[in-house]
Amino acid sequence: MRRAIVRGTGHYLPERVVENSWFEDKLDTTDEWIRSRTGIERRHFAAPEQRTSDLGIAAAKAALQNAGLLANKIDAVIVATSTPDFTFPSVATMVQAGLGMNRGFAFDVQAVCAGFVFALSNADAMIRAGQADRVLVIGAETFSRIMDWTDRGTCVLFGDGAGAVVLEAVEGEGTPQDRGILACDLNSDGQYRELLYVDGGVASTGTAGHLRMQGNLVFRHAVEKLADTAHRALDKAGLTPADVDWLVPHQANLRIIEATAKRMHLPLDKVVLTVADHGNTSAASIPLALSVANAEGRFQPGQVLVAEAIGGGLAWGSVVLRW
Known part of the structure; x- marks a missing residue:
């Protein structure tokens, strides 16, 4: 059967680095308060002239270089x-043009x-179906614009930042020992919309709006749902948590990551952590x-990775x- 392997990775972070101390004269907060509750020490903010597509293009170019491929392949x-340049066209088409x-x-x-x-x-399904042989998958955000x-x-x-992977089709045996994406698990539940949302939009306010979150409730849902989805995906793949070499979680909050790893019986030295530097x-x-850890040489051929995330919707997988 066709499998989607990771051929290359890349990322881009805006030049501006914002330390926690930047907030101290603007809000009732401190560096210690932020670190102790989130694990975040700094983050990057896009320059005024930078758009989400600019970040995505830079990450895509890095991933293509890492894969040794030209864009026409x-x-x-x-x-x-969630932070596109425009209502339309899509960021992806602007990356394509770029x-x-x-x-x-x-x-x-x-x-x-x-x-x-x-x-x-989505990319894995298209590769399995023969609709594409190589897919560039990018995550790109300028969340500083909706704060x-x-x-x-x-x-x-x-x-703000962007990361990218190049997926490529290879032939596998259809067993858990194959390289590439082995299983996916996707979920959503719209009844939790009020826990994490943006209070603006084209059809509601005609504005971009600001992010709103009920942090304590999101925390509780995140720990439970992330561990559950990881177990389901491993079951689908014919694997167990004992087979996992690396957990690559959504970097939202160090306490969420620690609690999820504990539920999966994984030590923190098997968890990729970038939340301190990226927010x-x-x-x-x-x-x-993925890109940072790959650049550091942490992933070895044949190792099993689990990536998991939860966000507004709620949507998780x-x-x-x-x-």
């Missing part, structure tokens, strides 16, 4: 984002922080973490792949 571009591609197809996926997992699942800078419970959490970059956080 890519069949599809999928961008996961890469000089005039073939294939491109579209966006919107599942907030879980967007990259949903995008990977309420008076709300210390949200504005200190988020950052929560929503759909970009998993591909950013996981992907199991063998490197």
Whole structure:
């Protein structure tokens, strides 16, 4: 059967680095308060002239270089984002143009922080079906554009950035020992909309709006749902938590990550952590973490990775792949 392997990874972070101390003269908060509750120490903010597509293009170019491929070898571009440049066209088509591609197809996926997992699942399905041989999957966000800078419970959490992976079709045996994406698990439940949302939109206010979150309730749902989706994906793949070499979680909050790893009986030295330096970059956080860890040489051929995320919707899911 056809499997989607990771051929290359790449990422881009804006030049501006914002330390926790930047918030201290603007809000009733401190560096110690932010670190102790979130694990975040700093984040990156896009420059005023930078758009989400600019970040996505830079990450895509890095992933293509890592894969040793030219853009004209890519069949599809999928961008996961909640902060598009425009209502339309899609960020993906602008990335496609920015890469000089005039073939294939491109579209966006919107599942907030879980967007990259949903995008990977879409790409995997297209590769399995023979609709594409190589897919560029990107998570890109400029969440600094939707922050309420008076709300210390949200504005200190988020950052901007982009990450990308190149998926390529290979022939596998159809067993858990195959390389590539082995299983995906996707979920959503719209009754929890009020827990994490943006209070604006084209059909409601005609404005971009600001992010709103009930942090304590999101925390509880995240710990439970992330562990559950990871177990389901592993079951689908014919594997167990004991087979997992690396957990690559959505980088939202260190306490959530620690609690989820504990539920999966995984030590923290098997968890990829970038939240301290990037903050929560929503759909970009998993591909950013994948790219950083890959650049550090942490992933070895044959190792099993689990990526998991939860975001507004609520929407959550996981992907199991063998490197």
